[in-house]
Amino acid sequence: MKRILAIFLFVTSASFTVNSAELKFICYQDINECDTIADMAKSWEASTGHTLNIETVGYEVIREQLENQLESGAAPDLARVTNLGGLNKFYLDLKPYVDSSYWEANYGATLPWYRKPSGDDGIYGWQTQLTVTGPYVNVTMFEDAGVDMPEEGATWDDWAEALRQVKSELGLTAGLALDRTAHRWAGPAFSYGAKFHENGTPILVDEGFRKFSEVFVGWHEEGLMPAEGWPAGAGTSYRNAAPLFLDGTVAMHMSGSWMLGNYDTNITDFEWKVVPIPCGPGGCGAMPGGSGIVAFKSTQHPEAAASFIDFMSQTENAEKFAASTSNITAHQGLQKSGIDYTGVSPNVAEGLAIFAANAGKAADTTPQAYWFQGYNKNFAIYGIVPDYITKAITGEMTLDEALAAIDADVAAKIAE
Amino acid sequence: MSENILNFNYWYFVIFIYLFIGFLLSKGVIGNISRLMSVIGWPIELAQRLSGTKSLPYLFLFPNILIFGLFTFLPLFMNFGFSVTDGESINFSSRDYSGSDNLSRIILETQIDTGIENMEDDKFKASIADTFIFVLFQVPIMIVVALITAVVLNREIVGRAFWRAVYFYPVMLSPVVVAFLWTLILKRQGLLSQTLMEWNWIDQPIQWLTDPSWTMFWSVFIYTWAHLGFYMLILLAGLQSIPKDLYEAAEMDGTSDQRAFWRITLPLLMPILLVVTVLSLIKAFQAFEELFALQVGWISLVSYIFETAGLRGQKTTFGLGIAAMASLLVALLLILLSLLQFYLTRRQVKL
Numbered sequence: 027m028k029r030i031l032a033i034f035l036f037v038t039s040a041s042f043t044v045n046s047a048e049l050k051f052i053c054y055q056d057i058n059e060c061d062t063i064a065d066m067a068k069s070w071e072a073s074t075g076h077t078l079n080i081e082t083v084g085y086e087v088i089r090e091q092l093e094n095q096l097e098s099g100a101a102p103d104l105a106r107v108t109n110l111g112g113l114n115k116f117y118l119d120l121k122p123y124v125d126s127s128y129w130e131a132n133y134g135a136t137l138p139w140y141r142k143p144s145g146d147d148g149i150y151g152w153q154t155q156l157t158v159t160g161p162y163v164n165v166t167m168f169e170d171a172g173v174d175m176p177e178e179g180a181t182w183d184d185w186a187e188a189l190r191q192v193k194s195e196l197g198l199t200a201g202l203a204l205d206r207t208a209h210r211w212a213g214p215a216f217s218y219g220a221k222f223h224e225n226g227t228p229i230l231v232d233e234g235f236r237k238f239s240e241v242f243v244g245w246h247e248e249g250l251m252p253a254e255g256w257p258a259g260a261g262t263s264y265r266n267a268a269p270l271f272l273d274g275t276v277a278m279h280m281s282g283s284w285m286l287g288n289y290d291t292n293i294t295d296f297e298w299k300v301v302p303i304p305c306g307p308g309g310c311g312a313m314p315g316g317s318g319i320v321a322f323k324s325t326q327h328p329e330a331a332a333s334f335i336d337f338m339s340q341t342e343n344a345e346k347f348a349a350s351t352s353n354i355t356a357h358q359g360l361q362k363s364g365i366d367y368t369g370v371s372p373n374v375a376e377g378l379a380i381f382a383a384n385a386g387k388a389a390d391t392t393p394q395a396y397w398f399q400g401y402n403k404n405f406a407i408y409g410i411v412p413d414y415i416t417k418a419i420t421g422e423m424t425l426d427e428a429l430a431a432i433d434a435d436v437a438a439k440i441a442e
Numbered sequence: 443m444s445e446n447i448l449n450f451n452y453w454y455f456v457i458f459i460y461l462f463i464g465f466l467l468s469k470g471v472i473g474n475i476s477r478l479m480s481v482i483g484w485p486i487e488l489a490q491r492l493s494g495t496k497s498l499p500y501l502f503l504f505p506n507i508l509i510f511g512l513f514t515f516l517p518l519f520m521n522f523g524f525s526v527t528d529g530e531s532i533n534f535s536s537r538d539y540s541g542s543d544n545l546s547r548i549i550l551e552t553q554i555d556t557g558i559e560n561m562e563d564d565k566f567k568a569s570i571a572d573t574f575i576f577v578l579f580q581v582p583i584m585i586v587v588a589l590i591t592a593v594v595l596n597r598e599i600v601g602r603a604f605w606r607a608v609y610f611y612p613v614m615l616s617p618v619v620v621a622f623l624w625t626l627i628l629k630r631q632g633l634l635s636q637t638l639m640e641w642n643w644i645d646q647p648i649q650w651l652t653d654p655s656w657t658m659f660w661s662v663f664i665y666t667w668a669h670l671g672f673y674m675l676i677l678l679a680g681l682q683s684i685p686k687d688l689y690e691a692a693e694m695d696g697t698s699d700q701r702a703f704w705r706i707t708l709p710l711l712m713p714i715l716l717v718v719t720v721l722s723l724i725k726a727f728q729a730f731e732e733l734f735a736l737q738v739g740w741i742s743l744v745s746y747i748f749e750t751a752g753l754r755g756q757k758t759t760f761g762l763g764i765a766a767m768a769s770l771l772v773a774l775l776l777i778l779l780s781l782l783q784f785y786l787t788r789r790q791v792k793l
Contacts, residue, residue, distance in 0.1 A: 090753060097531050199630070199647075253630060258652045261741050261749055275631075406758050420654060420739075434559045438547075439758045441555035 046075040047327035049334065051104040051319075052092065054085045057287040059106070059154065062350045063319075063338070070337045076330045078104075096322060103325040104334065106154065108317045110139040111402035118321040119148040123332030129339065135389075136356045139400040140318065143226065151318035152339040153356035154347065158381040158388070159213045159282040159313040161185075161304070162289060165297035167277040171195035178302040182214055182241075185278070185304050190250060192277045200252035202245065204280040206265035208411035209313055209404075213303065214238055214280070216311025216392035223397050228407065230436055231429045234308050239415060239425060246419045252276060257419050262409025282315075283354055283381040286374050300377035303384040309391025312384040314399050316356065354382050406439040524766035530757040544767040547760055555760070562750075566768055569746035570775075576661060576742065577726040584666045584673060584722055585715070591670065592677035593707070606678070610671035620668045621735030625651065628660060657739035665732055669725065673718050680714030681707070716787055723783075727776060743772055 053060035060082040067078045081102070088107055095101055096116045107113055117140065120129075129137065129149050140150035168175050171192040176184040189201030204210050212222070218241065219234025245251045252275055259265040271279035272292060279285075289298060303312045319338060321331035337343060341359060348355035348365050352374055355365060361382070367375045388395045398404055410432060418428035461481060467488065468480035480487060490498055525544055527537035546554050553560035595606050612620065627633045628650040635647035650656045684707065692702045708715075730744040741749070751765035752758055 093757065094532055097533050097536075253649045253652070258649060258737060258739075260652075260737065260739055261745070263737070263749075265737075403758075422654070430559070431561055434553065434556070435561040437556040437558060438553045438561065438760075442759055 046077065047330035048077045048079060049104060049325075049327060049331055050102040051078055051080045051106075051334075052088070052102045053080050053082050053106045054088045055082060056284050057351060059347075059351050059353075062347055066338070066343060066346065067334070070334055074330070074333060076327075076334070078334060096324070099324065101322045101324045103327060103331050104319060104321050106317050106319050107151075108315070109405055110151065110318055111141070111143075111400055112405060113320070114140060114142050114146075114150065114402065116322050116324075117148075117150040118323050118325060118328055118331065119150060120321065120332045120335060121147075121149045123329055124149060124336045124339075132341070132344075132357050132359050133339065135358060135396075136316075136318070140320065141400075143402055151320035152335045153316055153318045154338075155316050155351070155353035156314060156356045156382075156385060157283045157316040158354065158385045159210055159280065159303075159315075160381055160384045161301055162271060162279045162281060162285065162298055163301050164271070164274070164277045165299055167192055167196060167198075167274075167296070169297075175301065176304070179310075180304055181306050182217055182304045183306075186241075186245065186250060189277055190248075193250065198275070198277065199249070200255075200270070200276050201250045202278045202280070203252055203255050203267035203270045203276040205267045206256050206259045206263070206412045206416075208408045209315070210280050210282070211242070211411060211415075212313050212395065212398055213311040213388070214242075214306070216388070216395055217304065217306030217308050219306070219308030220394075222394045223401070226397070228401065228403075228436060228440065230407070230411070231433050236425075236429060239418070239429060242415065243418050243425055256412055256416050259412065259416060262413045264409075282313075283378065286377050286381075287352055290371050290374050299373060300380045302380055303387060305391075310384070310387040311392040311395055312388040313395055314385050314388060352378065354378055354385070403440045407436055410435050410439060521766050521769060524762050525770050526763075528760055528763050530752070530759055530762070532762070540763065544760065544763040547764050548767055548771070562764060565741070565746065565750075569741045569743050570772075572658070572740045573727065573729075573743040575658060576665075576729065576740075577723065579658075580662045580665055580726050580729075581719070581722050583662065584670060585718060587666065588670050588673040588677055588718070589711075589715070591674045592681055593703070595674070596678060596681045609674055612668045613671040615668070617668070617731035618735045620664065621732050624660070624664050625736060651736055652739040654739060661733055661736070661738050661740070664736065665726070665729055668732060669722070673722060676718055677711065677714060680711050684710045716783075720780075720783055723779070724776075727772075743768075747772075 051063075053063065055061070060080055064078075064080045067080070071077060085108075088105065089109070092105060092107065093109075093113065096113070101116070126149060133153060136153040136156070137149060139153075141148060163175065165175075168188075173188055173191045173195065176188055186202070192198065193201040204214075212220075215235055215238040216222070218238035219232075220238060221229065221232050221234065223229060242251075246253075246257065252270055254270060254275070255265065255267055267276075267279055268281065268285060268288070270276050271281075271289075274296070286300075303310050319335055321328065321335060325331050338347065339357075341357060344355055344357040345360055345365055347353070348357075348360065349367055349369075352367060352370050355361060367378060370378075398407075401407075414423065414428040414431045414435070417423040417431075418425045423431065464481035464484040467484050468477055471477045471480045489501055493501055523534055524537075526539060526541060527534070528540040528543065529537040531537055543554060547560070547562055548566050549563055550560055551563065552558070553562070591609055595602060595609070599605070615623075625632070629635075630647045630649045632650075634650060635644070638644045639647060648656065650660050688706050688710075689702060692706060697705070728744060729742060730748075733742055734745060747765045747769050750761050750768065752761040
C-alpha cells in the first residue's frame, strides 16, 4: 500500500512540474515598470500555477549585454527590450499561442517594429509603452524674461527666436539643449523635410537633412545650443542633456515622454511644462519609440511565456499598467477611449496628453518617423549622426565633409 | 525524510568523513601538532606521496593555469578568430570566414562593401595618432616629475611622510572619482574658468576637457596626476637601495651635489628607471578609465576598439571583426615597441 501511495505521489508531483513553469524575466525600469509588472503578475501566477522570476537590471544590461547572452545560449525566457527590431532573430513568435485578431486590432501600429524588414507577419512582443520625443520648457525663465511662448503649431525657427530672447534677457549661457543621439535629432530633421529613407532603404542626407544640419550647426555657433551638449561628446557616445535643464543652463530640453517622472520628482525650484512638438516645412516631426516585453525562442516554456505576454496585453491590464507607471499606452483602443491618470501631478497628466498628440501629429505629417523607429539598424544611425555633426560644429570638418561622411559611414555600417 | 537528513547535516557529515579519513591516514605520524596538521591537510600529503616531489609544483599550478588559460589565452585565440570572420554574433558557428577583409576595411581608402569612401581608416589612424601623442607627452613628463619628486622626498625635509602621502594619495582613488573631481574643476562653469575670469585672464569660460586645443593637455595632466605616486614610490625605493657610503665617499672627494646626482644616483637608478618606463609606457597605451569617465574630446585606441566592437550601442555586421583586427594591429605595434625596449635594456647592461 505504501509503495503504491509513493508511486502515486511521484507521478502527480512529476506531472505537476511539467505543468507549472518557472520563467526568468529580465526587466529594466525608468521609474516603477518592473515593480508594477511584478505586482500584476501575481494574479497570472495564481490562475496558471506558473512562476515569474523578475530580475530588475540597469538599462545598460539590456542594451549592451542581453544580445551576447542570447548568442551564448544563456538567455532568459522573457525580457523588456528597446532595440525592438534589432533582436528579431531571437524572438519567439507568439502567434500560435495568442488571439491574433485581438493583437492586430489593438497593437497593429507597433507590431511591425518587432518584425523582420520584409515578409514577416509574426507577433513578437507586447509594447509596454509608447515613448515620444518632444520638448520641455522652463516656464519660470520665459516669465522672468517677459517672452511669450510660441503657440501650438509654431515652427522650430519661432522657438529658436523665442529662446534667443530668453537667453539674452536673462544672460544665460545657452537656450536649447538636445540629447546627443540622432533619436532626438530626427524629429526636428523630419520637420525640416528630411525623408530618411526611400522605399525602406536609408538615404539620410537629402535636402531637408542638409537644411536642418546647417541650422543645427548654426545654433551651436551662435551659442543658442550649449558647448556641454553635442560638442562635449566624442565619437558615437550618448549624452543626456537633462542635467543642463535641471541646473538652469537652458530654457528648453528636447527629450521625450520617459523624462516626465524624473522631472516631476526632481524639479522643485522652477515651473516647467511640456509643449507641443514644433513644426516646420516638412511637418511636425517627433520620434515614437518605447519598449516591449518579448519571449525568446530558446525558452523551455513557450506556452507559459506567451501566456504571460498575452495576459499583460489584455485591455484591463494594459490600462492598469499605463495608469500606474504614468506611461502612454500602445493599446489603440485605450488610446481612443483615454486612460484615467488620477493620482499623477497635473504637469505629468498634461505632458502625457501632449506627448500622445505629438505621436499622432508625427503619424500624420512625418510617417518616416515610424519607419525609422521600426528600421532594424536604427541604433547604428543614432550614433553616427552625432559623431560627424559634432565634427562640423567643432570645425574639424566642413559641413559638406561631415554629411558625405555620414552617408559613407552609414552605408558601411548597414552593409550585410 | 531522506532530503531532511541531507539538508540538515550534510556539511557536518562531510567534514566528519574528511577528518576521519585524515585520522586513519595519519596513524604513523609522531607528535600531537604534526598529527593534527596531517589530519587537516591529508589530501596534500597524499598528493605529494602519490605524485612525488617533482611533479607536485605543477599540481599546485594547475588551477591557476586553468583559470589563466580560460580567461587569457582563450580570448586571445578568439580574438584571432573574430579578426578573420564576419558577423554580428559572438558564436563562431554563425560567423563567416572572410580572410583579410577586415584588414581592408580598416586600412583601405575605399570601403570594400560599399565601394565609396571608407570612414573607418580615418578613425583608426586618428585614434593611433592621438594615442601616440598622449603617450609621447605623458610618459616622459611623468617619469621626469616622478624622479624629481622622489629625489626631493628622499631628502631630510620637514614633514617628509606627509608629503609622500600627499603625492601617493591620488593612486588610491578610483579612476571614476578622479574623473569626477577634475570634471568639477574643468567644466565650463567649473572652478578653473570661474577663477581665471575673475582674474580677467580670459573673457569667455572654456570647456577645458573638450576644447580641441586643451583636451590633450588636460588628459596628460590628469593622468599624470593620478598615476605619479605609484612610480614615485618605486623610484623612492630604488633611491633608498643606493648605498650611502658612495655618497659619503663622493662628499669626501669634494663632489658637488649635481655631479653626485648625474654620476651616482642616476646610473645606479637606471634599472629601476627602465622598469618604470616600461610599466608606464604599457599603462599609457592602455589608458582608458579616466579618459572615458572624463569624456575627453579625443578617442584613444582602447575606446576606439571598445566602441567599434559594438559593446556600446548596436552591433554592426563587421564591427566585431574590425575591432579584433584593430586590436591585433595594436598588439603588433606594442610587440615591436617592447622589442626595442629589450634591445635598449640589453645595451645598457653591456655598458
